[in-house]
Amino acid sequence: MKKITLSILAIAMTLAVVTTSASALFSSTATVSGVTFSTGNANLQVWNGSTWVADYNPGNFLFQNMFPSYAGSQTFYLKNNSTSAITLGINAKIRNGATEDPSGSWNVLKDVVEVRFYDIEMATPASGWASLNYWNTTGANFVTAGISKGAQRQYRVDVRVVGSAGNEISDKSLTNMKFDFTGTQQ
Numbered sequence: 001m002k003k004i005t006l007s008i009l010a011i012a013m014t015l016a017v018v019t020t021s022a023s024a025l026f027s028s029t030a031t032v033s034g035v036t037f038s039t040g041n042a043n044l045q046v047w048n049g050s051t052w053v054a055d056y057n058p059g060n061f062l063f064q065n066m067f068p069s070y071a072g073s074q075t076f077y078l079k080n081n082s083t084s085a086i087t088l089g090i091n092a093k094i095r096n097g098a099t100e101d102p103s104g105s106w107n108v109l110k111d112v113v114e115v116r117f118y119d120i121e122m123a124t125p126a127s128g129w130a131s132l133n134y135w136n137t138t139g140a141n142f143v144t145a146g147i148s149k150g151a152q153r154q155y156r157v158d159v160r161v162v163g164s165a166g167n168e169i170s171d172k173s174l175t176n177m178k179f180d181f182t183g184t185q186q
Contacts (some may be wrong), residue, residue: 001107001143006038012071014161021081021145028058028100028118030185031166031180032066032185035173036076039084040083040084040085040086041082041083041084042080042082042084042088042182042183042184042185043076043078043080043081043082043083043110044078044080044081044088044090044147044182044183045079045081046076046077046078046079047076047077047078049119052079052081058074058076060074061064061074061157063159066113066159066160066161067161068161068163068164068165068166068169069149069161069162069163070159070160070161071158071159071160071162072158072159072160073155073156073157073158073159074157075107075117075120075152075154075155075156075157076154076155076156076157077082077152077154077155078090078147078149078152078153078155078181078183079097079150079151079152079153080146080149080150080151080152080183081145081150081165082149082183084185086149086185086186087145087146087147087148087149087185087186088146088147088163088183088185088186089146089183089184089185090126090140090141090142090146090181090182090183091137091139091140091141091142091181091182092117092127092139092180092181092182093115093135093138093176093179093180093182094132094135094139094178094179094180095135095140095179095180096136096176097175097176097177097178098136098145098174098175098176098177099105099175100124100174101172101173101175102172102173104152105171105172105173105174106132106174108168108169108172109132109172109174110131110132110133110136111132112131112160112161112162112164112165112169113131113132113159113161114130114131114132114156114160114161114162115130115131115135115159116128116129116157116158117130117134117155117156117157117158117159118153118155118156118157119141119144119153119156120140120153120156121153121154122144122145125143125144126142126143126144126155127140127141127142127143128140132174135179143152143180146183146186149185157179161164
C-alpha cells in the first residue's frame with residue numbers, strides 16, 4: 001500500500017512539474033492603438049438651379065388648367081452626395097398636407113390625376129403610371145438603376161388626367177404637393 005501511495009505521489013509530482021514548465025514559456029504583446037471606426041451616410045439631394053439641397057420648392061412645377069386627357073411634364077435632377085461609397089435606389093411618395101381649393105378637391109382628383117417618373121439618362125420609365133392616391137398611400141421604388149456615389153441623374157415627372165374624368169374635376173386645385181424622394185442603399 002505504501003508503494004502504491006508513493007507511486008501515485010510520484011506521478012502527481014511529475015505532472016505538476018511538466019504542467020508548470022509548459023506554462024512558463026516566454027510571451028510578448030504588441031499593441032496597435034489609434035484605431036478609428038466611423039460610419040458614412042446616405043445623402044440624396046435635389047438641384048435647385050444653383051446648388052444641391054435636401055429640400056426644394058421649385059415654384060414652376062405647375063400643372064394648371066388640366067382637363068380630361070391632359071398631359072404635362074417637368075424635369076428635375078437628383079444626386080447621390082453620400083460620404084459612403086454606396087449606390088442609392090430611389091423611392092418616391094407624396095407627403096400628406098396638400099392645400100385643397102375648394103375643400104374636397106383631393107377626393108375628386110386623387111384617382112383621376114396620374115403621375116409617373118421617367119429616367120432621362122436611361123431613356124425609360126423609372127416608374128409606372130399611378131394615381132395621386134397610390135403615390136400618397138403606397139409610393140413606389142424606381143425600377144431603373146440606382147444613383148452611384150457622386151453621380152447625378154435627370155428625371156422627368158409626367159402628369160396626366162384620365163380621359164374618363166368628367167365635369168366633377170372642374171375648378172379643383174391641389175397646391176403645395178410634396179413628393180419625398182428617399183435614397184436607400186442598394
